Amino acid sequence: MSGTMLYQPGKTFLHRADARAKIATILVVLVVALTTTRIDVLVALTAVVVVGLALLARITPASYAKALLLIVPLVLLLTLLQAVVQGGPAIATVAGVSLSRSGVLLGLGIGMRLFAMGICFYGFSVTTSPSDIALALHKVGVPYKFAYLTSFAFRFLPLLQDEARTLLTAMAVRGSAESSSRHPLRRGRAIVRMLFPMLAGSMKRSSEIALSMELRGYSLPGPRTFYRSTAFRPGDAALVAGVLLLAAGLLAMQWQLPAPFTEGA
Amino acid sequence: MSTAALAVSGLTVRYEGADRRALDEVGFEVAPGEVLGILGPTGAGKSTLLQCLSGVIPRHDDSPGMRGDISVFGRPLPDFAGLSEITESVGLVMQDPEVQLVNTVVREELVWGMENRGIPVPEIERRLRRAAELFDIGALLDRFTHALSGGEKQRVVVASVFCLSPRIMLLDEPTSELDPAGTEGVMEAIRVLAQEGVTVLVVEHKIEELAVYADRLLAMRQGRVEAVGTPREVLMGSAAPDRPQVLDIALRLREEGLWDAEPPLSVPAAVTAWDALTNAPHSDRNPA
Numbered sequence: 289m290s291g292t293m294l295y296q297p298g299k300t301f302l303h304r305a306d307a308r309a310k311i312a313t314i315l316v317v318l319v320v321a322l323t324t325t326r327i328d329v330l331v332a333l334t335a336v337v338v339v340g341l342a343l344l345a346r347i348t349p350a351s352y353a354k355a356l357l358l359i360v361p362l363v364l365l366l367t368l369l370q371a372v373v374q375g376g377p378a379i380a381t382v383a384g385v386s387l388s389r390s391g392v393l394l395g396l397g398i399g400m401r402l403f404a405m406g407i408c409f410y411g412f413s414v415t416t417s418p419s420d421i422a423l424a425l426h427k428v429g430v431p432y433k434f435a436y437l438t439s440f441a442f443r444f445l446p447l448l449q450d451e452a453r454t455l456l457t458a459m460a461v462r463g464s465a466e467s468s469s470r471h472p473l474r475r476g477r478a479i480v481r482m483l484f485p486m487l488a489g490s491m492k493r494s495s496e497i498a499l500s501m502e503l504r505g506y507s508l509p510g511p512r513t514f515y516r517s518t519a520f521r522p523g524d525a526a527l528v529a530g531v532l533l534l535a536a537g538l539l540a541m542q543w544q545l546p547a548p549f550t551e552g553a
Numbered sequence: 554m555s556t557a558a559l560a561v562s563g564l565t566v567r568y569e570g571a572d573r574r575a576l577d578e579v580g581f582e583v584a585p586g587e588v589l590g591i592l593g594p595t596g597a598g599k600s601t602l603l604q605c606l607s608g609v610i611p612r613h614d615d616s617p618g619m620r621g622d623i624s625v626f627g628r629p630l631p632d633f634a635g636l637s638e639i640t641e642s643v644g645l646v647m648q649d650p651e652v653q654l655v656n657t658v659v660r661e662e663l664v665w666g667m668e669n670r671g672i673p674v675p676e677i678e679r680r681l682r683r684a685a686e687l688f689d690i691g692a693l694l695d696r697f698t699h700a701l702s703g704g705e706k707q708r709v710v711v712a713s714v715f716c717l718s719p720r721i722m723l724l725d726e727p728t729s730e731l732d733p734a735g736t737e738g739v740m741e742a743i744r745v746l747a748q749e750g751v752t753v754l755v756v757e758h759k760i761e762e763l764a765v766y767a768d769r770l771l772a773m774r775q776g777r778v779e780a781v782g783t784p785r786e787v788l789m790g791s792a793a794p795d796r797p798q799v800l801d802i803a804l805r806l807r808e809e810g811l812w813d814a815e816p817p818l819s820v821p822a823a824v825t826a827w828d829a830l831t832n833a834p835h836s837d838r839n840p841a
Contacts, residue, residue, distance in 0.1 A: 295657070418657050443657045446699040496652040499609060503645055504655075504717070505669035508637045513671050515664040515678075 293413050294445060301523070302345035302415040307424030309524035310412050313531045317408045320535050321401045327393055329542045330400035336534055337404050341411040344527075352410055359406060363399025370395035418442035423518050432512060444497075451489060455482045556627040557582040558721055558752035559606060564621030566601055566610060566776075575601045575617065577776040583754065585626075585720075588747045590767030590784070591756045592794050597773040599756040600648065603723045606754065607645035612636050625721065641670070644719030648726050650706035654698040659690065659709055662698055666717050680716045687742050688712040703730035711739060715746070722746060724755040728762070740766045761797040764788060764818035784818055799823045 297303070302310065320333055341347040349356070371379070374391030381387070418439035425435035459466070459478060466478035501507075564579040576598045583589050591599050604610045608630055611619045623630040625642050633639045647653060656662040663684060667677045685691040688708045693701065701709065707730050714722060724743070728736040740762050743753050747768075757763050763770060763784065770787040772780040772794055779792035788796050789804075796804075799820050806812035814830060817823035 419661050439657065440655060443655060443698070446697075447651065450699070493652055496647070496649065497655060500647065500653040501655055502636050503607070503609075503640050504666035504713070505637050505640065507635075508669055508671075511671050512668050513674060513677070515668055515674055516661075 293410060294442065295417050296414045297417075298345070298415065300345045300415070301527075302341075302411065304523075305415075305527055306518055306520050306524040307416050307420040308428060308518075308520060309527045310416055311424060311428075312528045314408055314412055316528075316531045316535045318405060320538050321404050323539070324542050325394065325397045325401075326542055326547055327397050327400065328545075328547070329538055330397055330404065332541065333538055334400055334404040334407075336538075337408050337411075341407065345411055345415050347411055347414065351414075352407055355406065355410065359399075359403055363396070363403065366399050367392055367395030370398070413442075419516065420518065423514065423516065427518065433506070436506075447493075448486070448490070451486055452479075452482060455485055556585075557624075558585040558587070558626060559583040559754070560622075560624045560627075561606070562622045564602070564605060564619070564623065566598075566605060566617050566619045568617040574776045576605065576621075579621070579773075579776070579778055581771060581778060581781055583721075583752055585752055586747050586750045587769065588743060588753045588755065588767045590763035590770045591754060591773065592758075592760065592763065592770055592787070593773035593779075594794050596775070597794070598776040599773055600725050601776075602773070603645060603725050603754065603756060606721075607643050607723055608633065608636050608639035609645065612639075640717070640719065642719055643721045643723060644714040644717055645723045646711050646714050646725060646727055648729065650703070650710045650730070653710045653713075654706060657697055657699070658694075659696050659698055659701070660694040662709060663694075663713050663716050666713060670717065677716075680718065684712040684716050687715070687745060689738055704732060704735045707731060708735065708739065711742070715742075719751070721752045721754070724753065724757075726756055726758065728757065728759060736762055760788070760795055761799070761819050764797055764800075765821075788818060789816070 317333070317337060321330065324330060338349065368387075370391035371387040372385060372391065374388040374394060376388045376390040378386035379389040379392055418441075421442075422432070422435040422437075422439040425438060426432045456478060459482065464478065464481075466474045466481070469475050469478070560582045562580040564576050565574055566576040567574045579598070579602060581589075591602065593599050601610065605619060605621075606623060610616045612635065625633075625639070630639065654662055656665050660681070663681055664677050667680060672680075681694075685694060688711060690705070690708055690712055693705055693709065696705075698706070698709065707727060711724065711727050728739050731739060736759060743755060744766055746753055755763070755767070765784075767784055769782060770780075770784050771778060772787050772792050774792075774794065779794075780787045780790050782790075787793055788800060797818055799822075800816050800818055803812050803816035803823065803826075807816060812830075814826045817826050
């Protein structure tokens with residue numbers, strides 16, 4: 289696959305699991321992540337997600353190392369921002385600016401939350417075929433035409449990547465040093481320059497794609513058949529039950545254990 | 554007289570802001586099961602013609618103005634409820650395969666149109682096997698569509714329209730990204746489709762292949778039909794936009810008095826004719 293967030297076929301437990309069970313798992317992770325700002329609970333949740341992905345889908349941190357390069361600076365930036373704007377006792381003073389202890393904890397908490405949710409989505413997208421996502425959404429009541437659009441989006445992600453690569457190459461062969469620069473700012477300028485032709489190309493392409501879909505009966509009103517089928521097996525139920533138990537444990541940890549930091553976020 | 558698969562008369566199209574008509578009083582008929590090759594230089598109106606025949610013009614957004622009559626097996630095109638209903642009879646394969654592959658995996662791509670039409674699963678499986686065999690894509694079924702080569706994409710797109718079992722197939726340069734072997738594969742598939750009663754209209758620049766596989770040719774220039782007839786009639790006439798090289802050579806030899814036989818339209822036909830002239834089968838002369 290040409291993109292890091294795209295489906296990669298495999299035979300692991302998560303690959304074989306029903307997409308509905310995986311969607312339920314994501315929802316549970318979201319609920320836990322969004323109902324707490326306690327740093328210890330969020331660290332435990334992140335650890336559970338990281339270990340779970342490694343055991344059930346053989347997705348190790350090395351698989352999403354590139355994403356970490358983006359997330360870690362973001363977390364640091366958030367933490368710094370919160371440390372500056374939040375009040376309370378200072379953890380340190382740098383160049384006359386007090387860094388709030390509660391702000392640091394809050395920033396780390398938000399970053400941890402983003403990280404846990406992000407890798408959870410990553411695990412879902414690389415282990416679930418786009419058509420399985422569409423089928424699962426349809427099975428839970430989403431009209432097929434809307435459910436299909438999710439799988440359609442995954443189809444066109446690599447297409448956009450290829451188009452961007454072609455445009456950058458076209459700029460490079462015509463002497464643009466920016467398009468092949470490793471400097472993030474110069475590279476950023478090349479990307480901005482590329483956006484307009486990419487947008488124009490996408491608009492034209494979208495009209496042709498819509499026509500192509502119509503020619504193959506996408507807008508037909510009658511009942512459709514489904515070549516593939518999905519089944520919610522005992523293993524899927526076990527996955528959901530296991531995730532619910534872990535979530536209950538994490539929530540109990542939040543309510544039963546004292547916060548490790550007195551001014552915890 | 555049996556009803557024509559396609560009957561076109563007075564078809565005229567003008568794009569907004571264009572200085573001339575894209576199609577100008579075009580008229581012709583195609584019999585059921587016939588293969589009609591459409592020739593012409595860029596801008597001759599070939600793709601616009603296919604879009605009119607499939608109902609894309611004038612039913613799709615941003616369509617140009619159109620007048621004239623088109624009927625499919627005797628039924629006027631405006632009587633069809635919509636583009637989706639037209640496509641049950643007429644299948645269109647457009648030029649760019651990339652925008653026609655709307656699913657991630659080849660197998661899903663082939664079955665998607667059939668699912669949309671509510672075709673029962675056993676029939677979907679039967680058509681899938683048939684398409685895989687006919688277009689030689691069995692090994693591609695579980696591949697990602699975005700990872701295919703240009704030629705593979707083209708074969709998958711043609712196969713996905715074939716799976717819908719239209720009575721008429723319109724192919725816009727279906728071999729433009731194919732190598733000679735791939736081109737011959739698609740052309741052979743067209744021959745099989747015609748044998749099964751499917752009417753095929755194919756826009757193609759590879760004239761030698763068309764000369765072999767088409768029952769008739771239609772030559773266009775600047776939106777007008779310049780000639781319609783058998784490949785020999787059209788390619789040897791003055792309206793031919795281009796000729797197979799082998800035919801050009803034979804005509805030059807005939808002018809020099811070196812070729813008496815009927816000029817061949819393809820290399821295999823030229824070899825057969827040469828063998829006849831020299832009274833020696835080509836294989837017998839092989840020095841090996």
